[in-house]
Amino acid sequence: MTERRVTVARETGLHARPARAVADAAADFDADVAVEYDGETARAASPLELTALGVESGESVVVRARGDDADPAVEAVVDVLVGEADP
Amino acid sequence: MTDLDGVGVGTGAATGPAVWLAGPDETPDAGPTDRSPDAERDRFESARARTVEELREERDRAAEAVGKAAEDVLATHETFLFDPAFEERVEDALADGDPAERAVARALEDWIEAFEETGGKTAARADDLRDLRGRLLRALRGEPRRSGEDLPADAVVLAERLDPGRAVRLAAAGVAGVATVAGSRTGHAAIILRSRGVPAVVGVGDALKAVERGARVGVNAAAGRVTLDPRPDDASATEAAAPDAVRAASGTPLAVTANVGSAREAATARERGADGVGLFRSEFLALRSDGVPDEDAQTEAYAAALDRFPDGEVAIRTFDFGGDKPLPGADGTAPRGVAGSLAAPDRHREQLRALCRAAARGAGDLTVVLPHVTRVEEVTAVRDHLDAATDELKAAGVPHERPALGAMVETPAAVELAPELASRVASLSLGTNDLSRHVLGTTRDADPSVAQPAVVRAIDRAVTAAADAGVPVRCCGEAAADPEFAALLVGLGVTELSVAPDAVPALKRRLDGVDLPAAATLAERATAASTKSEVDSLLNEGP
Numbered sequence: 001m002t003e004r005r006v007t008v009a010r011e012t013g014l015h016a017r018p019a020r021a022v023a024d025a026a027a028d029f030d031a032d033v034a035v036e037y038d039g040e041t042a043r044a045a046s047p048l049e050l051t052a053l054g055v056e057s058g059e060s061v062v063v064r065a066r067g068d069d070a071d072p073a074v075e076a077v078v079d080v081l082v083g084e085a086d087p
Numbered sequence: 088m089t090d091l092d093g094v095g096v097g098t099g100a101a102t103g104p105a106v107w108l109a110g111p112d113e114t115p116d117a118g119p120t121d122r123s124p125d126a127e128r129d130r131f132e133s134a135r136a137r138t139v140e141e142l143r144e145e146r147d148r149a150a151e152a153v154g155k156a157a158e159d160v161l162a163t164h165e166t167f168l169f170d171p172a173f174e175e176r177v178e179d180a181l182a183d184g185d186p187a188e189r190a191v192a193r194a195l196e197d198w199i200e201a202f203e204e205t206g207g208k209t210a211a212r213a214d215d216l217r218d219l220r221g222r223l224l225r226a227l228r229g230e231p232r233r234s235g236e237d238l239p240a241d242a243v244v245l246a247e248r249l250d251p252g253r254a255v256r257l258a259a260a261g262v263a264g265v266a267t268v269a270g271s272r273t274g275h276a277a278i279i280l281r282s283r284g285v286p287a288v289v290g291v292g293d294a295l296k297a298v299e300r301g302a303r304v305g306v307n308a309a310a311g312r313v314t315l316d317p318r319p320d321d322a323s324a325t326e327a328a329a330p331d332a333v334r335a336a337s338g339t340p341l342a343v344t345a346n347v348g349s350a351r352e353a354a355t356a357r358e359r360g361a362d363g364v365g366l367f368r369s370e371f372l373a374l375r376s377d378g379v380p381d382e383d384a385q386t387e388a389y390a391a392a393l394d395r396f397p398d399g400e401v402a403i404r405t406f407d408f409g410g411d412k413p414l415p416g417a418d419g420t421a422p423r424g425v426a427g428s429l430a431a432p433d434r435h436r437e438q439l440r441a442l443c444r445a446a447a448r449g450a451g452d453l454t455v456v457l458p459h460v461t462r463v464e465e466v467t468a469v470r471d472h473l474d475a476a477t478d479e480l481k482a483a484g485v486p487h488e489r490p491a492l493g494a495m496v497e498t499p500a501a502v503e504l505a506p507e508l509a510s511r512v513a514s515l516s517l518g519t520n521d522l523s524r525h526v527l528g529t530t531r532d533a534d535p536s537v538a539q540p541a542v543v544r545a546i547d548r549a550v551t552a553a554a555d556a557g558v559p560v561r562c563c564g565e566a567a568a569d570p571e572f573a574a575l576l577v578g579l580g581v582t583e584l585s586v587a588p589d590a591v592p593a594l595k596r597r598l599d600g601v602d603l604p605a606a607a608t609l610a611e612r613a614t615a616a617s618t619k620s621e622v623d624s625l626l627n628e629g630p
Contacts, residue, residue, distance in 0.1 A: 015208050016215060016275070017159055020166045046172040047163070048198055051212055054205035 002070040005062050009082045014055035018080070019047035025076040031067030033077055044077055093291035094272050095311030097281040099359070099589045101264035102305040102317055103241040105298050108253065124181045131177060131187040134226035135168055141222060142168075148374055149255045157258070157283075160251045160275040164219055173198070188227050195220040211274035218250035238262055243304045245295060251275040258283035261352050264306035266313045268295050284359075284589020288313050331360070333595050335577070335603040342583040343595045344399075346563055348372075350391030353401070356588040360595060363399030363451065365585020366516065366563035367392055369438070370406045373414060379406070379434060385441035386448070393449020400452045402493060402516065402561070402585075405438055405469075407458040424459020424495075429468055439469075439476040446488035453490040456516050461500035463507050466492070470511075496549045497521035505552035515553045517546060517581070519564025537566040538622040540613075543575075547614045550580040561585055570597035571626040575613055578606030578630060606630035 010018045014035075026033040026044035033044035035053065037060075042049035044063075055061055061081065065073045122130075142165045149157035167173060173194055180190035195216050202213040225231075238244065241263040246253075248269040254276035257265060265280055270289030280287045286308035298304060298315060305317035333341045344363040345356030348371030353364055372388055373379045380388070393401050408414040408427050421427050428435040439455070446453040457469055473489065480487040494501065494508045497518030501508060509515055523535035523542045536542070546562075553560045561583035566572045568586040573594055576584065586594055609630045616622045 012273070013208055016163050016212050020163050023166065043171065046170050047166055048170045048172045051209055052198070052201045052205055054207055054209040056207060 001064060001066050002074045003062060003064045004074050004078055005060055006078050006081050007060050008055050008057055010057055013057045013059070014053060014061075014081070015051050016047065019050035021080045022050055022077055023047050025080045026073055028076065029065075029067070029069035029073035031065040031069040031073035033063065033065040033073050035077070036062040036064065044073075089315040091291050091294050091313040091315070093266065093288040093295075093311050093313060094270075095308040096272055096277040096287040096289055097284065097308040097589055099264075099284060099286035099592075100305065100307040100309065101241075101243060101286050102303065103243040103263040105245050105300055105302045105304045106238055106242040107300055108244055108246040108249075122186070124184060127181050127185070127187045127190070128178075130227060131181065131191065134187065134191075134223050137226040138168060138219070138222045139165055141226075145252065145255065149259070156275075157251070157255045157279045160215070160279060161255070164215060164251070167216070167219055168223075188224060191223045191227065192220060195223075208271075208273045211271035211277075214248060214250045214270070214274050214276060217248075218252045221250065222252070243306055245298060245304070249274075249276040249289075251279060254279040258285050259348075261349060261355065263355075264304075264308075265289075266291055266295060266304070266306055268293060284587040286589065330595055330599045332362075333599045335598075335601050335606075337603050339603060340582075341577060341598050341601075342561075343591055343598065344402075344561070344563075344583055344585040345588045345591060346585050347392070347588070350388050350395070352588065353392040353395040356591065357395045359588045359591040361396075361399075361588060361591045362583075363396045364392055364401040364403075365561050365583055366456070367401060367403040368407065369403055370408055370414075373406065373408075379414070382437045382441045382444075385438060386444045389442060389445035389453070390449040393445060393451040393453055395451075397450030400454060401449070402454040402456050402514075402563075403442060404456045404458050404495070404516075405435070405442075424461075425457040425465045425469065426459065426461070429465065429472075432472070435469075436472055436476055436479075439473050440480060440487075442490055443473075443476055443480055443487040444485060446490045447486045453488075454493045454514060455490045456493040456495055456514075458495045458518070459497060459521070460494045460504075460508065461498050463504055463511065466494060466508060466511050498525050499545065502526075502545045502549050505549040506555065509553045509556035509558045512558065514558055515549060515560045516585075517549060517560060517562040517564060517576075519546070519562060519566040522546070522564070523566075536619060537564070537572060538626065539619050540616050540622060543613050543616070543622060546576070547579055547610070554580050559583065568594065570594060571629055573598060574601055574606050574630050575610055575626060577601060577603065578608070578610030579614075580610075602630050 008014055023045055035042050035044055037053045037055050040053055042053050063074050063077050142161050146158050146161040176194035177190045199213045199216045203210045243264040244262050246267050249267050258279055265287040267289045286306050288306050288311055291313055303316050305314035342362045344365035345361035346366040347353045347356055347364055348368045389403055405428050407424050422430055442455050477489050491513040493514040493516055494512045495516045495518045519537050523537050526542050526545050527535045529535045550560050560581050562576050562581045563585035567584040568590040573584050609625055613622050613625050
């Protein structure tokens with residue numbers, strides 16, 4: 001399992017449109033990716049679960065992945081989360 | 088006169104007759120079903136497929152009629168429909184024997200509650216799910232799609248709450264203002280209204296419900312206030328004054344014009360202080376009525392827009408169908424922009440005749456702008472058609488006037504050919520939304536920033552070519568509405584900025600008295616920049 005803690009830089013946090021971007025990024029890899037925040041875990045493939053986490057800009061989350069592509073999958077999701085511009 | 092406080096969205100203000108929107112019927116059919124889970128699953132899949140089709144059609148229209156914000160929101164709705172968490176909850180309910188209506192309604196209700204419990208910006212997204220629930224339930228019941236709202240001109244629309252889909256339709260219809268009982272500044276409906284310049288006040292509370300249909304209502308977005316029966320001279324219902332004529336500190340005149348899709352929007356632009364119309368998207372006339380209006384109807388629409396600016400200029404773009412904005416019912420493989428017009432010569436000639444007739448009838452000056460130009464021959468061909476159209480009108484004894492011709496620069500091809508194009512037309516129009524996308528090679532869902540150095544340099548090349556040919560350049564992309572980027576554009580040599588009507592006053596205030604030599608220095612540094620962050624830093628400095 002690969003794991004990284006990052007601070008969400010998206011101006012509007014992790015809601016709806018950015019969540020969609022995370023799901024799109026994770027979909028390219030053979031890995032189960034999850035985002036953990038404040039004791040709750042959401043599947044990266046589910047914008048609904050990601051949005052429900054209620055992560056605001058500047059807050060810290062943990063990205064975890066299992067599977068053959070765990071490393072690049074985490075990296076791709078982290079890239080989306082640390083990007084400043086909203087998609 | 089009574090004031091009600093809420094949360095303002097945008098900067099404008101409007102007064103008009105109140106019209107209440109009925110809330111959607113979201114009650115699921117409660118009765119048990121005698122159909123099998125498999126049958127209900129099929130009904131769900133059919134309803135989902137119909138909803139996807141509806142969202143995609145709406146997204147294509149919203150992209151042009153309302154802008155990228157609306158397009159993004161509707162694309163996100165489609166994603167939610169295939170969200171594994173949503174699918175699991177629907178599947179569990181169907182397996183338990185629930186009818187599809189109840190499975191959908193309950194699954195989304197669970198998420199609506201979860202979003203609202205989370206609070207903050209997440210709570211604002213609950214309205215997106217209400218929108219989806221309404222769409223799916225209508226599809227399951229076999230009800231027709233929601234059509235455009237039948238609203239009187241200049242209406243102030245009141246609603247319990249507004250979902251994003253409805254906001255798209257209201258924004259495209261050009262309503263004067265919006266006020267809602269519930270809602271949030273960060274909701275997608277609010278984002279859509281703001282992007283389109285529709286002044287709105289959300290979260291006014293139950294007191295709004297006392298307003299009766301037809302009552303005069305003022306909406307002041309800047310103050311977050313709804314005024315019932317405002318006095319005609321009530322200054323609070325109008326926005327802060329912007330200068331009539333914008334001049335740089337050196338005295339050089341700068342024009343701030345508006346992007347519109349109808350004569351009605353041109354009237355709104357005039358009220359907001361626009362100096363003219365920098366972009367009239369003529370294809371809206373067809374997209375809003377599911378077909379191309381005939382020559383007389385087009386003439387009326389163009390002349391009405393010209394009459395709004397008797398001392399100004401109205402730049403009307405010829406039909407820009409194709410690509411992500413197909414003509415309703417047409418073959419989706421048709422080329423876009425001016426190439427599409429040239430591929431349908433009868434329709435094109437009819438539009439040119441309507442434009443020539445309107446140029447003679449309307450008070451202002453008309454410029455015909457050609458979209459998505461990629462070849463010099465396209466300009467030559469349109470000129471030939473224009474010759475033929477004026478000959479036909481002359482032979483028939485129909486009053487007409489030959490309008491000036493302009494070209495859009497929104498492709499790398501047009502940037503490369505800018506010197507040749509500028510020598511053949513009266514003006515160039517920068518379409519920065521498409522130009523950024525094409526220069527950067529991004530997909531339509533990506534975020535093609537105009538602050539990327541490659542885009543800034545492309546703009547600089549086009550403006551320099553126009554200056555060499557002695558031709559003015561207007562910018563009618565979203566970038567023009569960003570006050571700091573607008574100052575950069577002025578520094579590059581753009582003399583007219585065309586923006587959403589609501590953005591006109593703020594842009595006029597920003598550009599009035601701008602230091603042109605300082606803006607030119609900033610532009611020179613931005614053109615030399617290698618990274619977006621360097622350009623962003625320069626924008627923060629400002630001239």
